[in-house]
Amino acid sequence: MSDKPMFLYKKYTLDQWQKHLDRIYGARNRIRTNSETWYRMLEEIGEVLQAARPPSLSAIEATLPDLFVWLAALADVEDVSLTDAVGNRFAYGCPYCGAAENCSCIYYPDRSVVQHRRVETETPLFGPLKEKPLDMWVEAFDRLYGVTNRDRSLMDITSRLVENAGEVAKALREKLPRERLEAKLANVFAWIVATYIKYSSIVGPSAPSFADLVMNKYTHCAKCHSIPCECKPVVASIVVGIVSREMFGADEEIENAASRERLHLEIVPDGGDEAFGGLQEELAEVAILGKARKADAVAVVVTHKITIALQSLVYQSLIRGQPVRVFSRAAHDRDPDLSNFLERAKIAGVLVDFRENAGLNREFRTWLQSMSLVAR
Numbered sequence: 001m002s003d004k005p006m007f008l009y010k011k012y013t014l015d016q017w018q019k020h021l022d023r024i025y026g027a028r029n030r031i032r033t034n035s036e037t038w039y040r041m042l043e044e045i046g047e048v049l050q051a052a053r054p055p056s057l058s059a060i061e062a063t064l065p066d067l068f069v070w071l072a073a074l075a076d077v078e079d080v081s082l083t084d085a086v087g088n089r090f091a092y093g094c095p096y097c098g099a100a101e102n103c104s105c106i107y108y109p110d111r112s113v114v115q116h117r118r119v120e121t122e123t124p125l126f127g128p129l130k131e132k133p134l135d136m137w138v139e140a141f142d143r144l145y146g147v148t149n150r151d152r153s154l155m156d157i158t159s160r161l162v163e164n165a166g167e168v169a170k171a172l173r174e175k176l177p178r179e180r181l182e183a184k185l186a187n188v189f190a191w192i193v194a195t196y197i198k199y200s201s202i203v204g205p206s207a208p209s210f211a212d213l214v215m216n217k218y219t220h221c222a223k224c225h226s227i228p229c230e231c232k233p234v235v236a237s238i239v240v241g242i243v244s245r246e247m248f249g250a251d252e253e254i255e256n257a258a259s260r261e262r263l264h265l266e267i268v269p270d271g272g273d274e275a276f277g278g279l280q281e282e283l284a285e286v287a288i289l290g291k292a293r294k295a296d297a298v299a300v301v302v303t304h305k306i307t308i309a310l311q312s313l314v315y316q317s318l319i320r321g322q323p324v325r326v327f328s329r330a331a332h333d334r335d336p337d338l339s340n341f342l343e344r345a346k347i348a349g350v351l352v353d354f355r356e357n358a359g360l361n362r363e364f365r366t367w368l369q370s371m372s373l374v375a376r
Contacts, residue, residue: 009215011133015083017214021072024220024227029073031321034172037077038165041070045158045165048195052154060199065214067161067192071185074168080182082189086137087126089186093144100125101143134211141193149194150201157198161191235323235371237264239295241288241310243302250301250329253361263368266291288313297323297371301360302342305335314341318348325367330355 012020022029029037044066051059075082089095094103125144129137142149149157164187171181193210200207208216221229240254251267258265268288288309292298298317300310317324326345330353334342345351352367354360 009219010135010211012211012215013083013131014086014134014137015081015130017068017134018072018075018082021069021218022076024218024229025069025073026076027228028321029076032077034074034077035169037070037074038169038172041067041074042165042169044070045162049155049158049162052158052195057154057199057202060195061208061213062217064192064196064199064210065217067195068189068214069218071188071192075185078178078181078185080178080185082185083130085182086186086189087130089183090126090141090144090190093125095183099144102147103145104148134214135209138193138196138210141190142197145190145194146197149197152198154195154198154202157191157194161188161195164188164191232371235263235296235368237266237295238297238299238368239288239292239313240265240267241292241298241300241313242267243305243307243310250357250360253357254299254301254364257361257364257368260365266295289316292317292322293320295322299325299327299364299367301327301329302338303329303331304333304338306338306341311341314345314350318350323371324350325352326350327352327354327360327363329353329360 009020044063047063048060048067051057051063072082074080075085092098093100094105097103097105099105126137126140129140164184168181168184168188170176171184196210196213220227221231223229224231238258240251242251254267255265268291289312292313293316298313300306300314302310314324314326326342328342328345328351342351352363354363
């Protein structure tokens with residue numbers, strides 16, 4: 001848990017918040033792809049849209065901090081400073097009309113009418129904010145867009161948030177230049193703030209500040225209350241790599257254990273197995289790793305031998321931070337490659353030994369129960 005007094009978080013700058021959230025979730029964020037991170041952001045935006053429907057808007061206070069956290073997560077994955085991205089995007093006011101305050105872009109049907117920029121030799125509006133608390137960034141956006149944001153409906157503002165989140169997704173898919181991605185991330189930050197400003201104008205003086213909303217939920221992990229996050233991985237599906245000729249009915253035990261936990265299971269034969277339809281081992285390895293990348297957890301069951309494909313399956317999963325286990329049946333005539341692999345699996349802390357199928361069922365279920373399971 002955090003050992004800092006709460007009032008210190010109130011003074012955190014945008015950069016300090018980003019670094020603080022990285023301390024909590026950075027290790028987990030870096031094992032996700034940028035697309036996976038943004039999927040979670042879109043999920044949270046969906047919750048904000050639901051919360052923005054009358055008559056009650058109270059859920060917005062719980063969902064807005066989540067948007068900020070996932071935005072910071074993608075910024076970290078892409079090595080983007082939100083302070084620099086937002087400061088550069090809005091350095092001289094509205095990037096469309098150049099207004100330093102009370103932007104009125106939305107009142108012009110044709111934006112080209114007001115398409116001009118402030119003289120860039122003037123003092124940047126957001127420059128002095130880099131060392132200021134998060135709430136001062138919100139105040140600066142309120143001066144810049146507050147009048148028009150209060151004039152819009154809450155659903156209109158959240159729809160613009162969705163639109164700009166989609167632009168980020170497109171930038172990631174098309175691998176746009178870094179500066180364009182930064183500008184789009186800055187836009188998302190601006191619309192998160194706009195959502196807060198509109199909400200606070202509806203609620204009135206009783207609305208907590210934006211920094212308070214973030215502080216009350218994310219001084220530590222919102223679920224496990226630890227720094228760094230120690231939450232158990234959430235598993236929805238699992239890939240099991242096997243040598244099917246050596247299963248001796250063990251695959252049925254695995255499927256039975258998984259079904260009792262209501263878990264989606266896919267058993268994949270290894271690259272040297274005839275069940276792979278004659279694919280060369282190299283192609284089989286690609287197929288196995290492709291399936292594993294989409295799964296939430298990985299297991300390998302071995303008896304006498306192992307192939308490069310299954311070894312790669314385990315090593316790649318360890319690198320990605322996926323939950324992984326190697327289940328090894330007791331045998332006297334193991335292949336030397338398997339013996340060496342099992343020694344490394346033991347050192348990595350992922351090896352589980354069993355003697356009979358009932359033992360495999362028991363050990364497999366114990367592993368499943370050690371994780372938070374969510375059926376698809």
